Amino acid sequence: MEGIPHPIPRTVEEVFNDFRGRRGGLIKALTTDVEKFFQKCDPEKENLCLYGLPNETWEVNLPVEEVPPELPEPALGINFARDGMQEKDWLSLVAVHSDSWLLSVAFYFGARFGFGKSERKRLFQMINDLPTVFEVVTGSVNQAKEDAPNNNSSKSKSNVKMSRQPEPQPRGVKMSPAKEEEVSGGKEEEEEDEQGATLCGACGDNYANDEFWICCDVCERWFHGKCVKITPAKAEHIKQYKCPGCSNKKPRV
Structure with a gap:
């Protein structure tokens, strides 16, 4: 074929x-x-x-x-x-x-x-x-039992599902899972072992600390910025981000 x-x-x-x-x-x-x-x-x-x-x-x-x-x-x-x-x-x-x-x-x-x-x-x-x-x-990839490289525990699901930075940061700014973990500190370390890894909704790969990620406000899935062609600079000006799948969905009669 x-x-x-x-x-x-x-x-x-x-x-x-x-x-x-x-x-x-x-x-x-x-x-x-x-x-x-x-x-x-x-x-x-x-x-x-x-x-x-x-x-x-x-x-x-x-x-x-x-x-x-x-x-x-x-x-x-x-x-x-x-x-x-x-x-x-x-x-x-x-x-x-x-x-x-x-x-x-x-x-x-x-x-x-x-x-x-x-x-x-x-x-x-x-x-x-x-x-x-x-x-x-x-969107059920978060249930997969995959650990991030060079990390003894998985990323906290409650951390990575935050779609906004906490105040006083601008509400339109998205942040990568790595940065969210820095904000939340060590408050939820005890829960980390029980959570699933975060995977890109486009390519399905694990998140890495050195990569920019963005979360869809509709389906709440995370995506590599490069997979959906969004840069950190663009994300600063996005009030509500919709991934390509959610953006292209039209009501079916």
């Missing part, structure tokens, strides 16, 4: 990198590019599939004609259900099928190139360390 040929992954690391690239493309389609994805899934067209590509891009296209295909195929006909259910539920359903497809592609490569038991286990462990597409799309 891919117009540009990509190298065929043959090792565990190469298969995982292929998986991660395809996953990144699918997440973009279902979060930051959701309106574009919605429009491409025209119910008037034939059976359409959502493909994630190894270079972290995505496409909506017809299934391949040859049988059996070179790779496992995604779920067919996602466009037919688009207008028959709420958009949130439809995106969640596509996300679930996307997760299944990603696993099938990864283990197809594993079977094709003779991965043994230990290699399959290592591949799955690497995949399982990432939140699923469904978890990212539905």
Whole structure:
């Protein structure tokens, strides 16, 4: 289905990198590019599939004609259900099928190139360390048990969910989880071990102390500034921030 040929992954690391690239493309389609994805899934067209590509891009296209295909195929006909259910539920359903497809592609490569038991286990462990597409799309990634690097405990959920700086800071200014922790001090250190890690709503990666983050005032998910093209300077002038997914949502009749 891919117009540009990509190298065929043959090792565990190469298969995982292929998986991660395809996953990144699918997440973009279902979060930051959701309106574009919605429009491409025209119910008037034939059976359409959502493909994630190894270079972290995505496409909506017809299934391949040859049988059996070179790779496992995604779920067919996602466009037919688009207008028959709420958009949130439809995106969640596509996300679930996307997760299944990603696993099938990864283990197809594993079977094709003779991965043994230990290699399959290592591949799955690497995949399982990432939140699923469904978890990212539905905002449930904060429940994932992932620890931030070089930190003995997870970031406090109550800290990272603050969308405003405490007074007397301007109310329109967003702050990164790292800065919020500095403001709150050590008051909630005892709760930190019980909280989940904070992950970007766009790419699904962990937050890092040296990165700028911004929180959506609608869905309350955190995003890397670079993922949503917001700089600290721009954030200073934003009174209410809406992420691309929330900004593009339109009432469905």
